[in-house]
Amino acid sequence: MIxxxxxxxxxxxxxxxxxxxxxxxxxxxxxxTALALGRLGxxxxxxxxxxxxxxxxxxxxxxxxxxxxxxxxxxxxEPTTLAVPSLAPDGSASYGFYVEGTADRLFTLPPALPDxxxxxxxxxxxxxxxxxxxxxxxxxxxxxxxxxxxLLDPNIRPALIAxxxxxxxxxxxxxxxxxxxxxxxxxxAAWLGGRVEDWLAAGPSAVVxxxxxxxxxxxTREGGEYSAAARPVAVVDTIGAGDTVNAALLHRLTxxxxxxxDWPEVLAHAAHAAALTCTRxxxxxxxxxxx
Numbered sequence: 001m002i003x004x005x006x007x008x009x010x011x012x013x014x015x016x017x018x019x020x021x022x023x024x025x026x027x028x029x030x031x032x033t034a035l036a037l038g039r040l041g042x043x044x045x046x047x048x049x050x051x052x053x054x055x056x057x058x059x060x061x062x063x064x065x066x067x068x069x070x071x072x073x074x075x076x077x078e079p080t081t082l083a084v085p086s087l088a089p090d091g092s093a094s095y096g097f098y099v100e101g102t103a104d105r106l107f108t109l110p111p112a113l114p115d116x117x118x119x120x121x122x123x124x125x126x127x128x129x130x131x132x133x134x135x136x137x138x139x140x141x142x143x144x145x146x147x148x149x150x151l152l153d154p155n156i157r158p159a160l161i162a163x164x165x166x167x168x169x170x171x172x173x174x175x176x177x178x179x180x181x182x183x184x185x186x187x188x189a190a191w192l193g194g195r196v197e198d199w200l201a202a203g204p205s206a207v208v209x210x211x212x213x214x215x216x217x218x219x220t221r222e223g224g225e226y227s228a229a230a231r232p233v234a235v236v237d238t239i240g241a242g243d244t245v246n247a248a249l250l251h252r253l254t255x256x257x258x259x260x261x262d263w264p265e266v267l268a269h270a271a272h273a274a275a276l277t278c279t280r281x282x283x284x285x286x287x288x289x290x291x
Contacts, residue, residue, distance in 0.1 A: 002037055002119045002250050003072065003143075005047040005136055006030025006126035007104040008059045009081035011239065013282050024055070025239075025282035026062045027083060028104075029124030029155045032240045036247030036273070036285035038066030042254070045069035045117075047110060047139075049132070051103035055080035072110055078103040081125070085239060095157055099129055107132035109139055117143070118254045121246055123153030127175070128160045128167065137174060144178035149253065152179040152204075153246050156188045168192060176202035181253070183208040183246055208249065208267075210242055210274075216267045228267035231275035240283025241274040247285065248273040 011027035014020075026035075030048065037044040046068050050056045052075050059080070060070060082098040099105060104126065113120070120143045126136050144150050152175060161167050171192065176182065182204040184192070189209060196207050200221050208218045215230040248270035253261065269291070276286040 001043045001045055001069070001114065001117050002121065002254055003045045003047050003113055003117050004030050004034040004037065004121045005139060006122055006124055007081060007129075008046070008048055008050050008056075009083050009104065009125070010055045010059070011282060012082060012084045013237075013239070014086070022084070023282075026059050027239070027283050028081070029153060029243050029246075030122065030126060031059065031063070032243035032283040032285065033121055033123070033153075033246040033250075034063060034068050035066050035283070036240075036244045036277075037251060038063065038068040039285055039287045040247060040251045040273070040291075041288045042247075042251050043069075045072050047072040047113075048126075049074040049076055049103050049107040051075075051080040052077055053080055056103065072113075074107060074110075076103040076106055078106065081105070095159065097125070097157065097160055099125070099160065105129040105132045107135050109135045113143060113148070117148055118257060119149040119151065119250055121151040121153070121250060123246070124155040125157060125160055127154065128157070137170075140175060141178050144180070149180045149257065150178060151181045151183060151246060151250055152176070153183045153242065154188050154192065155185075155242060156191045158191065164191075168194075172198075172202055176204060179204045181206050181208065181249065183210070183242075183249065185210045185242055186212070206261075206263075208245070210245055212238075216245065216271055218263050218267060220263070224263065226263040226267060228264060228271045230271055233275045233279050235278045236281050238278055239281075240285060241277045243283065244274045244277040244285040245270045
């Protein structure tokens with residue numbers, strides 16, 4: 001089983017008509033990753049705290065429909081976090097957030113995960129918003145120490161990070177030593193301000209960099225470097241594309257734990273899945289049959 005930890009929220013996506021209208025869509029990087037894994041046919045569980053309001057119920061319904069295990073989900077009466085993406089002409093998105101007093105940031109450390117868990121993925125807002133951020137960090141440390149494959153996707157949202165220097169230090173000193181695979185975008189890498197060599201030295205065995213239309217690249221601790229081209233598609237928006245990459249990476253890596261990683265094939269699989277997501281409005285990752 002793969003466990004994905006982090007926030008589930010509602011994206012208020014701009015639509016063309018009527019002017020100024022916003023369409024509520026399920027979202028959040030970890031939520032999208034869990035949804036994508038379920039659609040790819042992986043055995044996956046979502047680990048989060050979700051509101052008992054109407055938005056929370058709809059979020060869980062989406063995961064349930066994708067076959068995601070919800071036994072690790074905590075519930076609370078607080079409202080669901082809202083994100084408002086702004087779309088650029090090329091379909092890329094930036095975000096504003098409504099996070100005060102919301103349910104997902106009140107996540108608490110769960111008991112030990114089941115023995116059958118093979119991988120844990122964490123990322124995005126859940127790594128920033130306290131007190132939940134400290135609980136997710138503790139979960140990362142605990143599961144890493146017992147040999148679980150861990151994937152970290154910082155998915156930086158600058159509007160949420162009040163103290164960038166403190167976040168960068170936490171990332172490098174407290175999270176990377178417990179990370180197996182670091183996945184980040186070129187924009188994340190620029191904001192973090194470090195070098196791939198430094199990140200590899202801190203702990204991960206591989207760093208995967210997403211580069212938009214230029215595709216994906218991985219650097220490994222052994223010195224290997226591999227790339228896959230992006231698939232040319234008509235882009236509607238890029239919401240959820242990076243989260244789909246997370247899912248596709250985990251889908252392949254956990255299927256072949258203990259074997260040498262065929263990085264060109266793994267990256268090509270991730271590029272294909274992400275490209276299909278970009279052809280749809282909002283975070284709508286593909287199903288296994290579409291690949």
